[in-house]
Amino acid sequence: MTSTSERTPRRRSAVALMLVLAVLAAFxxxxxxxxxxxxxxxxxxxxxxxFASSRVLWGERGSIVDQNGAVLAGSTVLYDAELDxxxxxxxxRKGPDGEVVKVPWEDVAAEIGxxxxxxxxxxxxxxxxxxxxxxxxxxxxxxxxxxxxxxRALADLRVPFMFFTRHPDRxxxxxxxxxxxxxxxxxxxxxxxxLELSMDSCLAASDGRxxxxxxxxxETIPGTVTTEPAVDGGTLQLTINRDLQWYLQQxxxxxxxxxxxxxxxxxxxxxxxxxxxxxxxxxxxxxxNVDGAAPDDRGSRIFxxxxxxxxxxxAVTAASIMDGGSATPNSTVQAPSSxxxxxxxxxxxxxxxxxxxxxxxxxxxxxxxVALSMFGDMVEPAVRHEYLERFGVGAPTAVGFLGExxxxxxxxxxxxxxxxxSTTFGQAFTVTAPQVAGAYQAIANGGLKMPIRxxxxxxxxxxxxxxxxxxxPQQILREDVANDTALMVENxxxxxxxxxxxxxxxYRVAAKTGTAEVPAPGGGYKAGVxxxxxxxxxxxxxxxxxxxxxxxxxxxxxxxxxxxxAFQKAMTQxxxxxxxxxxxxxxxxxxxxx
Amino acid sequence: MSAAVRADGSAASIDLDLDLDxxxxxxxxxxxxxxxxxxxxxxxxxxxxGALAIGAAQVVLSIATTQGVYEEAALQQQVRELGWxxxxxxxxxxxxxxxxxxxxxxxxxxxxxxxxxxxxxLSDGAVLGSGEAAGWLSTVDAIGRxxxxxxxxxxxxxxxxxxxxxxxxxxxxxxxxxxxVPGLPQPLADGLPTPTTR
Numbered sequence: 200m201t202s203t204s205e206r207t208p209r210r211r212s213a214v215a216l217m218l219v220l221a222v223l224a225a226f227x228x229x230x231x232x233x234x235x236x237x238x239x240x241x242x243x244x245x246x247x248x249x250f251a252s253s254r255v256l257w258g259e260r261g262s263i264v265d266q267n268g269a270v271l272a273g274s275t276v277l278y279d280a281e282l283d284x285x286x287x288x289x290x291x292r293k294g295p296d297g298e299v300v301k302v303p304w305e306d307v308a309a310e311i312g313x314x315x316x317x318x319x320x321x322x323x324x325x326x327x328x329x330x331x332x333x334x335x336x337x338x339x340x341x342x343x344x345x346x347x348x349x350x351r352a353l354a355d356l357r358v359p360f361m362f363f364t365r366h367p368d369r370x371x372x373x374x375x376x377x378x379x380x381x382x383x384x385x386x387x388x389x390x391x392x393x394l395e396l397s398m399d400s401c402l403a404a405s406d407g408r409x410x411x412x413x414x415x416x417x418e419t420i421p422g423t424v425t426t427e428p429a430v431d432g433g434t435l436q437l438t439i440n441r442d443l444q445w446y447l448q449q450x451x452x453x454x455x456x457x458x459x460x461x462x463x464x465x466x467x468x469x470x471x472x473x474x475x476x477x478x479x480x481x482x483x484x485x486x487x488n489v490d491g492a493a494p495d496d497r498g499s500r501i502f503x504x505x506x507x508x509x510x511x512x513x514a515v516t517a518a519s520i521m522d523g524g525s526a527t528p529n530s531t532v533q534a535p536s537s538x539x540x541x542x543x544x545x546x547x548x549x550x551x552x553x554x555x556x557x558x559x560x561x562x563x564x565x566x567x568x569v570a571l572s573m574f575g576d577m578v579e580p581a582v583r584h585e586y587l588e589r590f591g592v593g594a595p596t597a598v599g600f601l602g603e604x605x606x607x608x609x610x611x612x613x614x615x616x617x618x619x620x621s622t623t624f625g626q627a628f629t630v631t632a633p634q635v636a637g638a639y640q641a642i643a644n645g646g647l648k649m650p651i652r653x654x655x656x657x658x659x660x661x662x663x664x665x666x667x668x669x670x671x672p673q674q675i676l677r678e679d680v681a682n683d684t685a686l687m688v689e690n691x692x693x694x695x696x697x698x699x700x701x702x703x704x705x706y707r708v709a710a711k712t713g714t715a716e717v718p719a720p721g722g723g724y725k726a727g728v729x730x731x732x733x734x735x736x737x738x739x740x741x742x743x744x745x746x747x748x749x750x751x752x753x754x755x756x757x758x759x760x761x762x763x764x765a766f767q768k769a770m771t772q773x774x775x776x777x778x779x780x781x782x783x784x785x786x787x788x789x790x791x792x793x
Numbered sequence: 794m795s796a797a798v799r800a801d802g803s804a805a806s807i808d809l810d811l812d813l814d815x816x817x818x819x820x821x822x823x824x825x826x827x828x829x830x831x832x833x834x835x836x837x838x839x840x841x842x843g844a845l846a847i848g849a850a851q852v853v854l855s856i857a858t859t860q861g862v863y864e865e866a867a868l869q870q871q872v873r874e875l876g877w878x879x880x881x882x883x884x885x886x887x888x889x890x891x892x893x894x895x896x897x898x899x900x901x902x903x904x905x906x907x908x909x910x911x912x913x914x915l916s917d918g919a920v921l922g923s924g925e926a927a928g929w930l931s932t933v934d935a936i937g938r939x940x941x942x943x944x945x946x947x948x949x950x951x952x953x954x955x956x957x958x959x960x961x962x963x964x965x966x967x968x969x970x971x972x973x974v975p976g977l978p979q980p981l982a983d984g985l986p987t988p989t990t991r
Contacts (some may be wrong), residue, residue, distance in 0.1 A: 275887075376892060376893070449935060
């Protein structure tokens with residue numbers, strides 16, 4: 200047994216040992232905490248301390264280009280100049296002989312003002328005002344949005360209390376050309392409208408950063424550089440042709456003014472591919488000067504406004520009944536100018552005429568609502584509804600434009616007695632201009648409906664070309680039915696009232712007008728004003744391009760004849776732009792009456 | 794040399810032990826010792842020279858990298874300056890390539906956009922299309938009724954009509970007596986320009 204005298208030192212040493220171990224354990228825990236648990240944080244701290252310098256590597260937002268690569272939206276850089284009012288004083292410069300010259304602040308202000316376009320008093324006032332608010336003010340905005348020349352000139356003044364922030368900006372070299380499609384960006388390149396917004400995933404860039412240690416003279420110390428590279432945005436190529444787009448915008452602007460209409464649009468679609476070659480409208484927006492356009496004019500009416508197409512869709516009705524074999528271009532009905540159908544619906548023609556033996560072609564040429572209603576009765580309403588859907592009514596086009604309207608097509612069960620007939624001549628449902636163009640593209644292309652597209656591709660900075668995903672082309676009509684329909688639409692032009700106004704020397708042209716009533720704000724329809732349209736394609740013997748012109752409420756000429764000059768000039772320009780050769784044959788005339 | 798002698802001696806003492814079993818190896822050891830002695834000096838020289846060479850190479854490399862860094866810094870400065878220059882130039886021409894500016898310039902020269910396209914087929918010389926000459930009026934009035942705005946060139950005078958812009962509006966043009974007659978090329982001052990040939 201050990202004595203107390205022996206136990207005490209042992210206990211002491213045991214306690215001491217325990218203490219030492221406890222302290223050691225604390226150190227170990229702290230070590231693990233530093234080296235393992237919080238290692239990343241400390242490493243980052245040390246990087247910030249050691250790699251004191253860093254530089255932003257600016258990524259550049261991608262361009263939007265047209266069919267041929269002409270830039271519609273490009274990136275540029277602007278600079279903001281700022282002052283530190285608390286440091287404002289005379290500055291010292293080296294004179295021509297190397298001696299130090301003192302330049303008073305008043306002279307510096309004059310030099311600055313000469314570059315920024317401000318008067319010396321204005322520059323001095325900026326500093327004085329900032330100091331008046333806060334005598335120790337460290338910041339005052341001198342001028343925003345300086346271009347690179349002004350920035351370099353200011354930097355060359357070597358004013359120690361002036362500094363700059365760089366911010367990316369967007370410029371639209373062609374101004375309002377395709378402004379309705381391209382859209383625009385807001386401050387700091389925030390996309391706000393159009394393709395700038397909807398295709399931001401292609402266009403957006405991400406900034407990188409380079410960290411390094413600097414030597415005494417500002418040079419980078421080798422081996423200390425770490426780089427997160429900037430990623431530039433991709434290049435968005437559209438199917439638009441900017442020269443054609445400009446011409447059509449100029450044209451529709453003049454025609455909208457000539458016809459004293461509220462607005463106008465021209466849409467051009469390539470028959471073989473479904474590519475939109477131009478989508479012009481007036482009034483529209485110059486993305487360089489968004490504030491210069493009324494809020495309603497800053498978007499795209501073409502894709503967002505839907506209307507009752509009216510007679511342009513009589514061709515679709517004709518195709519629908521012929522495709523099932525119920526009629527041919529020469530099938531006839533006996534139609535008066537006003538008729539009450541067995542279900543009680545009453546249909547009137549726009550122009551009075553005696554009881555006439557109309558062929559289907561003749562019904563289209565004279566645009567007889569009564570005759571079309573009678574022809575429409577040859578198939579069930581459900582069949583016509585299905586064909587309207589096949590032609591693209593009621594669903595947005597494959598373009599998927601930001602805020603694109605789908606139009607309205609009510610289910611066939613909800614068609615009332617009047618609707619059953621009014622749908623045969625393009626009423627009681629609504630479409631957008633690209634949907635009309637899509638329907639005519641199918642008729643012109645042998646019944647093969649191509650998805651309408653506006654975007655050619657997105658090319659990423661590494662050269663990968665990404666094409667948009669599109670639905671498969673669909674054969675919505677038998678080829679012979681589509682060709683018969685196309686020939687009938689050509690006869691509408693050749694035998695109709697607008698033959699002279701629409702003729703393009705040397706070319707066979709197919710075209711059909713449409714006049715739709717405009718809903719009034721309080722319900723019902725506006726009296727005496729219409730939404731007029733004209734859809735057609737050329738050359739009719741080998742269709743290459745579909746053109747759809749619309750005018751909203753023209754008042755110089757109130758009928759669809761108002762759109763004829765615009766259509767004729769637009770189609771001529773399209774044919775010239777794409778060097779489409781003139782037709783080598785005449786339009787075969789089909790009988791109108793029997 | 795004394796070290797070699799001592800080495801011999803120790804070798805001899807080992808020999809004594811080994812002699813108990815095998816009598817032969819003395820000559821063998823001797824030869825090895827002589828072979829070893831000379832290269833030691835050579836190795837030392839090689840090692841020292843190598844160390845010096847490495848040191849020198851390091852200095853050269855270090856100088857080269859430092860030099861490279863200065864060059865890189867200078868080149869990067871050049872890249873920045875060229876970038877500014879490029880941006881300045883592209884800012885200066887942006888908008889001048891726009892279709893409305895081109896069309897307004899062409900229209901002010903009296904050029905018209907023809908209504909009826911006509912083609913000449915090269916294979917047989919046939920004229921396709923209407924074959925009519927262009928009329929007096931353009932199909933669109935690019936200068937009188939310019940309706941496609943472009944803020945970038947809204948204030949820029951046309952090249953062919955210095956008192957007009959794409960909107961057709963007169964700009965406040967300063968009278969410059971040396972500019973010659975508006976719309977006409979600059980008068981020749983130094984005779985006809987001649988191309989430089991090499």
